[in-house]
Amino acid sequence: MSYIIQTNQLTKTYKGKDVVKNVNMKVKKGEIYGFLGPNGAGKTTVMKMLMNLVKPTSGEIELFGKRLTSTSYEMLKRMGSIIEYPVFYDKMSARENLDLHCEYIGYYNKKAIDSALDLVQLKNIEGKSVKDFSLGMKQRLGLARAIITKPELLILDEPINGLDPVGIKELRKLFKMLCEDYGITLLISSHILGEIEQIAHTVGVISDGNLVEEVSIDNIREENTEYIELKTNNIKKAVYVIREHLRLTNFKVIEESRIRIYELTVSQGEISQALILNGVMVEEMNKKSHSLEDYFMTLINGGGISA
Numbered sequence: 001m002s003y004i005i006q007t008n009q010l011t012k013t014y015k016g017k018d019v020v021k022n023v024n025m026k027v028k029k030g031e032i033y034g035f036l037g038p039n040g041a042g043k044t045t046v047m048k049m050l051m052n053l054v055k056p057t058s059g060e061i062e063l064f065g066k067r068l069t070s071t072s073y074e075m076l077k078r079m080g081s082i083i084e085y086p087v088f089y090d091k092m093s094a095r096e097n098l099d100l101h102c103e104y105i106g107y108y109n110k111k112a113i114d115s116a117l118d119l120v121q122l123k124n125i126e127g128k129s130v131k132d133f134s135l136g137m138k139q140r141l142g143l144a145r146a147i148i149t150k151p152e153l154l155i156l157d158e159p160i161n162g163l164d165p166v167g168i169k170e171l172r173k174l175f176k177m178l179c180e181d182y183g184i185t186l187l188i189s190s191h192i193l194g195e196i197e198q199i200a201h202t203v204g205v206i207s208d209g210n211l212v213e214e215v216s217i218d219n220i221r222e223e224n225t226e227y228i229e230l231k232t233n234n235i236k237k238a239v240y241v242i243r244e245h246l247r248l249t250n251f252k253v254i255e256e257s258r259i260r261i262y263e264l265t266v267s268q269g270e271i272s273q274a275l276i277l278n279g280v281m282v283e284e285m286n287k288k289s290h291s292l293e294d295y296f297m298t299l300i301n302g303g304g305i306s307a
């Protein structure tokens with residue numbers, strides 16, 4: 001497995017308090033990694049350490065397969081970021097801000113600025129001053145600035161914070177495009193599961209400085225979607241009835257005597273009726289309804305994540 005970010009026992013201590021504790025994080029190349037945790041959990045601090053803006057107290061960071069040190073300038077060139085809030089010169093236009101930024105970092109490339117503005121759909125208003133921009137437009141401009149140098153890895157700290165539903169939708173689309181069409185790996189933090197659940201491939205959950213979980217969203221979805229589980233004395237016949245009489249296809253035999261039905265188009269009553277009428281005894285039947293949110297809330301232990 002190829003990881004673009006890998007941390008080993010990463011720890012940061014401020015004034016005697018560990019705000020990031022022995023974090024072992026693995027971000028795969030080409031994925032969107034949702035970094036989820038309540039306010040104050042340590043997300044920004046981890047991201048700042050990845051960007052070499054804050055020195056770890058202990059532990060190691062590997063980026064692109066190499067250890068990050070205080071002189072890893074080459075690595076930082078392969079990354080783009082928005083840490084905390086993107087700041088611009090308000091009286092200058094979007095274009096002027098990007099021009100200035102490129103001159104500052106010694107990477108002036110008109111074409112790259114054009115295509116970055118194009119990508120975040122600000123090309124038509126590039127001459128407008130930033131003071132007249134909405135929060136969503138500023139976030140998109142921040143993203144344009146972060147992608148000018150064509151980074152392989154983007155680190156975005158709460159980029160969706162404070163946006164309205166339209167702005168959120170636009171940004172999500174953009175993140176997906178950057179990942180799928182441009183092959184960029186994205187590490188995106190949020191304190192709201194609903195914001196990243198739809199786009200993340202993997203979710204890392206941080207609570208009080210501890211990375212309490214790192215899972216593929218497909219796996220947790222599989223385990224946490226609603227289903228009806230039943231126990232019977234005749235599994236073969238039960239499968240036949242479910243398939244042929246109830247016409248259901250999305251179900252799974254999980255043990256010798258248990259079946260999980262994920263297709264909830266029929267009620268528990270209809271299922272038991274069909275089984276009993278066909279001579280299959282139902283020993284137990286219940287509906288499991290743990291949502292993804294419940295799952296994360298349990299992990300955080302009531303730490304304030306909202307959906």
Ligand SMILES: Nc1ncnc2c1ncn2[C@@H]1O[C@H](COP(=O)(O)OP(=O)(O)OP(=O)(O)O)[C@@H](O)[C@H]1O
Pocket residue numbers: 014015019037038039040041042043044045046158191
């Ligand atoms: N420079 C600093 N000096 C002292 N304490 C700090 C410093 N930076 C962060 N902290 C503390 O470290 C903890 C983690 O902060 P951090 O900003 O990383 O959390 P976060 O998960 O990003 O939360 P938020 O979304 O609120 O920014 C907090 O308790 C914060 O007060």
